[in-house]
Amino acid sequence: MTRHAVDRSADLKARIRDAAEDQFSSRGYAATSIRDIAAAAGVDPSIVIRHFGSKEALFVDTVRLRARDAGILSGPISQVGERLVRQVLAQPDDLVRSRGAFAALLRASDSDDVQALLRQELKASIIDAVEARLPPPDAKLRAHLFCAQLIGLFTALWVIEDVELTAANRDALAVSYGALLQQALTGDIFSTSAAG
Amino acid sequence: MTRHAVDRSADLKARIRDAAEDQFSSRGYAATSIRDIAAAAGVDPSIVIRHFGSKEALFVDTVRLRARDAGILSGPISQVGERLVRQVLAQPDDLVRSRGAFAALLRASDSDDVQALLRQELKASIIDAVEARLPPPDAKLRAHLFCAQLIGLFTALWVIEDVELTAANRDALAVSYGALLQQALTGDIFSTSAAG
DNA sequence: GTCTATACCTTGATAGAC
């Protein structure tokens, strides 16, 4: 393989990858065909399979939550809940990318590989970051509870598209769901009398 | 159309419906083919389309959450949270059916019709029941917050299959996530200082 | 050996025969 061939091949893979991530994240897995991706990348459909093996492998290779770098969990731990909901509702660019990726990953999670990828992305983006900031002995469980609540918010807003929630007063939603998230992090939730 | 023809036709549709609900709920939308359903119902594939119009229409016609009748939100309002999580973790028969249906609906929700059905099922099963039991003026918002949290629990357990959550101590999970759900119903979550 | 084009198989959906 010559130097030029390497460059060309790498460039080709990059072009396919970009087209794939873009289409998978915007239209979802089922609605995106190999032929669509190939056309957007300006190559023959068989090239895509040749380089990535299968549609599913290409999906797993390209789609990511991308929330890791967003510093979405930064700031004082006691205010993470509300701040996070505000960030989600404000829809900055990086989160908009994550939005499509999350919906695509969740809807394609009947594949074991996609399901594993989604778990891994949530762990790397959310769970590990939260766990690292909480004291023992409940750090891990709290991180998973927090993540489950966040999955609920993302799924309600981005996958099921609950209009009542989208249309709700932004401040009220940020304050209330933020308080619920905050409870998972630092609230008194392990004594049976704490609820209510 | 004779009397017998009506019975036969109705019986046929019922057989197809049963087979469809069973396969869609257990294997999901994508992995279930019209030919599979037809074979299970003992009819020709074209009959299925003839009677229901399309695979998607058949899906929307058959798959339901079925949690409505479960009385899942019964009992004292102050203890609904923990009791509900315990019921979910205990996996009674009716909830096991709902589990597959929830995953199938969520994963097929890139279709507008399926998405609308899922919204409607959540409203009928959860949101309306919760809203009816809470006092104004926050009943509606609280119901939607509660539902979002519940979606998070279902999705984490049944769709993403978070093993850490599944393997967690059942009592600890019921108490803690129950407390979080309870906060959405009856907690002080609308003042900015309530969190933490 | 590496890339490309053609062909194949599954599956959803339709039209016409009986």
Added chain:
DNA sequence: GTCTATCAAGGTATAGAC
């Protein structure tokens, strides 16, 4: 009213071109 034949679309493998 039910079945057979067929089409169209899409994922994938294979054989041929350089």
